[in-house]
Amino acid sequence: MSKWLTLLSITLLLGLTFGANKPAYGETEQLVGFEAQYIVYRFGRSLGKARLSLKADEDNLYRLDYYSKVSAFFLSDIRSETSLFSFENKQLQPHTYAYSRSGTGSNKSTKIRFDAEKSTVTINQAQPIEWLGQLDNQLYRLDVQLKLASGKRKFAYDIVNNRGQLRHYELKVVGKEQLDLPFGMIEGIKVKILRKNSSRETIVWFSPQLNYQLVKLQQFKDGDEQGELRLKYFKSQNTELETKN
Numbered sequence: 001m002s003k004w005l006t007l008l009s010i011t012l013l014l015g016l017t018f019g020a021n022k023p024a025y026g027e028t029e030q031l032v033g034f035e036a037q038y039i040v041y042r043f044g045r046s047l048g049k050a051r052l053s054l055k056a057d058e059d060n061l062y063r064l065d066y067y068s069k070v071s072a073f074f075l076s077d078i079r080s081e082t083s084l085f086s087f088e089n090k091q092l093q094p095h096t097y098a099y100s101r102s103g104t105g106s107n108k109s110t111k112i113r114f115d116a117e118k119s120t121v122t123i124n125q126a127q128p129i130e131w132l133g134q135l136d137n138q139l140y141r142l143d144v145q146l147k148l149a150s151g152k153r154k155f156a157y158d159i160v161n162n163r164g165q166l167r168h169y170e171l172k173v174v175g176k177e178q179l180d181l182p183f184g185m186i187e188g189i190k191v192k193i194l195r196k197n198s199s200r201e202t203i204v205w206f207s208p209q210l211n212y213q214l215v216k217l218q219q220f221k222d223g224d225e226q227g228e229l230r231l232k233y234f235k236s237q238n239t240e241l242e243t244k245n
Contacts, residue, residue: 031062031087033237036213039182040070041228047072050229061086061095064138076103081162083138092143097136099162110164112136123164137162144171145212148189170194179205179216182232188215200226210234 031054038050048070057063066081084095097112113122114136120128135143140157147155153173161167171193179188188205189212205216215231 031056034213035233035235036231037233038229039232040068041230042072043225047227048077049232057084066138074104078102081138083136085136085139090146092135092139094136094139097138097160099137108163110162112160112164121160123160126164132158134158134160134166136160140169141214144191145206145214148173148191148206148208148212168196177205179207181215181230183215183230183234186210186215186231210236 033053033055035051035053038052039046040048040050048068050066050068052064052066054062054064061084064081064083064085067079069076069078071077079101080099082096082098084097086093086095093116094112094114096114097110099108099110101108111124114120114131115122115128116131118128119131121131121134122128135157137159140159143157144155154171156168156170159167159169171191173189174192175190177188177190179186186207186209188207191204191206193202193204199222201220203218204214206212207215213231213234217229219226219228
């Protein structure tokens with residue numbers, strides 16, 4: 001499989017956000033729905049698109065949906081993720097997570113259920129295992145935004161990834177940059193994701209102007225570029241902000 005598909009396998013790209021004119025995460029007890037769209041690149045060439053949306057669901061839950069589609073020559077890759085979760089006392093609590101991948105190569109899917117009452121995690125049809133507070137493959141990125149909004153510069157997470165594997169990630173802020181994106185010029189806080197015993201390097205930028213929304217992502221393996229995401233469009237519920245190229 002071509003290396004550019006590696007970018008989508010992380011699906012780290014897109015965190016949750018509030019409207020640009022709303023209070024920061026640490027100052028509110030509710031999340032505000034939004035839609036963000038991204039362009040996927042490799043070596044400056046557009047290969048596809050990605051989309052993330054957040055909305056309030058039934059039973060006081062939130063639903064985060066991710067979709068991406070990339071293609072080059074005869075290769076194709078389509079992925080989706082859905083997280084159902086609650087947000088109480090400024091804490092994220094995952095309920096269910098679903099992942100699917102189709103296209104060139106093998107199709108794959110993962111379903112995960114988090115049971116707070118029993119303190120268990122069930123991955124696909126396997127026996128439940130003890131839940132020690134891990135987040136799913138999408139929600140830890142929301143907590144990154146919470147921590148950035150509160151001024152923190154280093155943080156670590158235990159997660160269940162899109163393959164149902166337990167992983168530990170460490171992240172640190174390494175600076176700020178002005179970014180020229182399809183969305184427009186915007187300031188980004190540069191964050192590195194650190195993985196032990198891995199040749200992959202992932203760098204992400206979050207924008208304070210959009211309440212720490214993820215606006216750019218780059219991934220490298222053994223020093224070679226694997227792919228890049230850039231924000232194209234963003235619209236947040238209950239705000240006037242809407243930018244599109």
